[in-house]
Amino acid sequence: MNSKLRQEVSKLVEAQVISPQVADDIRNYYDSKNDTSPNRLFAIFGVLGSLLVGLGLILILAHNWDDFSRTTKTIWAFIPLVVGQFFVGYSLFKKKGVAWKETSATFLFFAIGASIALVSQIYNIPGSMPSFLLTWIVLVAPLIYLLKSQAAALLYVIFITAYACNVGYFNNDSPWWYLIMLLWIVPHYYKQLKKFPSENLTSIFHWILPASVLIALGAFVSGDDSIGFLMYVTLFGLFYNVGKLPFFADKKLRVNGYLVLGSLGTITTLLIVSFKWFWGEFNTSLVSSQDLIITGMLLAAGMTVLVYLFLKKELSPFNLFQYGFLIFTGIYFTRFISPEVPMILTNLLVFGLGIFAVRIGSSKGMFSILNYGLLIITVLVTCRFFDTQISFVIRGLLFVAIGAGFFGANYLMHKKQQKQNTSENE
Amino acid sequence: MNKLLITGGFIVMILAQWFIPGQMIYQQEQVLSEGTSYKFKTRPIDPNDPFRGKFIMLNYEMNKVKKPAEEVDYDQDVYVYITTDKDGFATATHASKTLRDTDQDYIVAKANGTYQDTLNFDLPFNIHYMDENKAYDAEVAVRIATREGILTNCYGLVYVKGDRAVLSDVFIDEVSIKDYVDTKE
Numbered sequence: 001m002n003s004k005l006r007q008e009v010s011k012l013v014e015a016q017v018i019s020p021q022v023a024d025d026i027r028n029y030y031d032s033k034n035d036t037s038p039n040r041l042f043a044i045f046g047v048l049g050s051l052l053v054g055l056g057l058i059l060i061l062a063h064n065w066d067d068f069s070r071t072t073k074t075i076w077a078f079i080p081l082v083v084g085q086f087f088v089g090y091s092l093f094k095k096k097g098v099a100w101k102e103t104s105a106t107f108l109f110f111a112i113g114a115s116i117a118l119v120s121q122i123y124n125i126p127g128s129m130p131s132f133l134l135t136w137i138v139l140v141a142p143l144i145y146l147l148k149s150q151a152a153a154l155l156y157v158i159f160i161t162a163y164a165c166n167v168g169y170f171n172n173d174s175p176w177w178y179l180i181m182l183l184w185i186v187p188h189y190y191k192q193l194k195k196f197p198s199e200n201l202t203s204i205f206h207w208i209l210p211a212s213v214l215i216a217l218g219a220f221v222s223g224d225d226s227i228g229f230l231m232y233v234t235l236f237g238l239f240y241n242v243g244k245l246p247f248f249a250d251k252k253l254r255v256n257g258y259l260v261l262g263s264l265g266t267i268t269t270l271l272i273v274s275f276k277w278f279w280g281e282f283n284t285s286l287v288s289s290q291d292l293i294i295t296g297m298l299l300a301a302g303m304t305v306l307v308y309l310f311l312k313k314e315l316s317p318f319n320l321f322q323y324g325f326l327i328f329t330g331i332y333f334t335r336f337i338s339p340e341v342p343m344i345l346t347n348l349l350v351f352g353l354g355i356f357a358v359r360i361g362s363s364k365g366m367f368s369i370l371n372y373g374l375l376i377i378t379v380l381v382t383c384r385f386f387d388t389q390i391s392f393v394i395r396g397l398l399f400v401a402i403g404a405g406f407f408g409a410n411y412l413m414h415k416k417q418q419k420q421n422t423s424e425n426e
Numbered sequence: 427m428n429k430l431l432i433t434g435g436f437i438v439m440i441l442a443q444w445f446i447p448g449q450m451i452y453q454q455e456q457v458l459s460e461g462t463s464y465k466f467k468t469r470p471i472d473p474n475d476p477f478r479g480k481f482i483m484l485n486y487e488m489n490k491v492k493k494p495a496e497e498v499d500y501d502q503d504v505y506v507y508i509t510t511d512k513d514g515f516a517t518a519t520h521a522s523k524t525l526r527d528t529d530q531d532y533i534v535a536k537a538n539g540t541y542q543d544t545l546n547f548d549l550p551f552n553i554h555y556m557d558e559n560k561a562y563d564a565e566v567a568v569r570i571a572t573r574e575g576i577l578t579n580c581y582g583l584v585y586v587k588g589d590r591a592v593l594s595d596v597f598i599d600e601v602s603i604k605d606y607v608d609t610k611e
Binding site for chain 1: 432433435436438439440442443444446447450451454475476477478479480481550551552553554555556557558560592593594604
């Protein structure tokens with residue numbers, strides 16, 4: 001309990017606003033609450049310290065000390081590992097606090113990497129970066145459950161994403177192991193959701209997990225790149241609908257990574273494919289069956305979440321963002337008619353989504369969403385200026401109209417809110 | 427989670443974390459102590475690895491052999507059989523897709539395309555880790571020596587046993603590359 005609050009409580013007792021008994025209760029309440037916070041701070045600094053020491057060790061070992069004999073170097077390869085394992089064992093069996101567990105887990109995480117790296121170095125083992133990362137990740141995976149370490153879990157997600165990128169983007173292969181490793185984290189995430197639904201750390205997982213999937217998905221695209229856009233729109237649709245699950249209903253927007261990534265992703269991807277060149281340069285013969293299967297599975301997952309929301313009666317009021325991926329899938333196949341058809345329909349879809357965002361913003365009284373909708377429409381119009389032959393006058397008038405729309409919409413909502421406030425005060 | 431499961435899990439984790447590097451060391455040491463040594467003529471270049479440090483990449487002169495009768499796909503493993511030539515360097519005699527019943531030493535190489543009756547391949551032991559201050563100098567020293575024609579031989583000493591081949595060191599004019607760089611400074 002901070003000293004200012006303590007003084008205030010004493011003043012309240014002196015002024016006979018609260019009884020000494022109540023004052024004691026207040027002090028006890030804050031004291032018990034404060035018990036956990038220094039511990040958490042220790043954990044954060046411990047993890048940061050371990051992270052730096054671990055990374056430093058890897059760099060020091062990467063110097064390749066060739067003055068030492070092979071035996072000496074081999075012993076050095078195991079020293080960080082033994083130290084890390086000792087502290088992990090100590091914090092595990094002595095039932096140490098969070099700070100101990102998180103710090104030792106983080107240290108061991110990097111000690112393992114340093115150890116395998118050094119052995120590879122000593123014996124000139126030419127193993128590729130993906131196989132090195134895979135071995136490292138598999139060896140650290142148990143830390144998440146044994147120590148219930150959040151730091152290890154976050155590092156794990158970052159490393160499996162790096163692995164997927166390495167395999168998919170740099171080596172032109174499909175990172176199937178990524179999916180299995182992603183499954184490994186699911187029980188941990190589920191437990192977080194059940195036990196600590198409002199914790200900050202759980203919120204970090206709501207961001208880092210969809211972000212990881214988002215980055216890794218591109219690594220699976222094997223054929224023509226344009227189906228990748230359909231894949232991504234479907235993924236963003238899935239994210240958006242996950243963000244609409246009852247679990248997130250009482251959560252703030254900044255906690256809901258699924259909804260934010262889903263919405264921003266849908267709009268960004270659709271804006272890219274709203275250009276005519278995209279549909280013109282499409283070659284269907286290059287689409288691989290793997291890409292089609294992944295797209296199909298994402299579509300099925302998105303629809304499953306929609307059906308679930310329908311059964312839970314969470315689909316009303318109608319929200320176009322939730323169906324965007326289904327509509328775009330339909331649009332995608334109209335490209336067999338001519339490139340103009342999907343282009344026009346995509347533009348209409350983005351425009352519709354912009355209007356819907358404005359509507360959601362005005363009905364919820366949220367300026368941020370209202371302006372987000374207006375921004376979508378502005379960017380859409382700006383994009384169209386690049387591939388259409390509209391005269392400068394009409395372009396100018398369009399901008400003026402949208403600018404006026406910005407002022408008008410914000411002003412109207414401001415008035416509406418003022419009116420509500422005054423009626424509430426009365 | 428009950429205590430037995432945690433203890434068991436912890437022990438398994440510790441053992442696995444020892445087993446993987448331990449196994450790597452054991453396999454390499456076995457080849458180094460029991461394998462046959464060959465000299466592979468090479469040229470080094472200098473790249474970088476974020477975790478494992480600086481290394482020199484080795485371009486071996488021995489990179490082709492007469493195409494085997496079977497069709498070989500790109501990036502497929504091929505068995506390249508080797509022997510020592512009159513100058514003491516490794517030379518490829520023939521290659522096959524499947525392992526043959528013979529005592530001759532072989533390298534499991536990656537096929538890198540075929541041209542007429544020749545099969546090109548990449549040898550697996552093409553990385554030699556070095557002190558970070560020496561890797562680039564080594565590449566430069568070799569380049570200068572090659573240009574001036576004073577470099578008679580630069581080779582990787584590789585021990586071969588069964589499927590495994592371990593690059594033990596790189597020599598320039600019979601001097602280990604790390605010492606060679608020191609003498610040139």
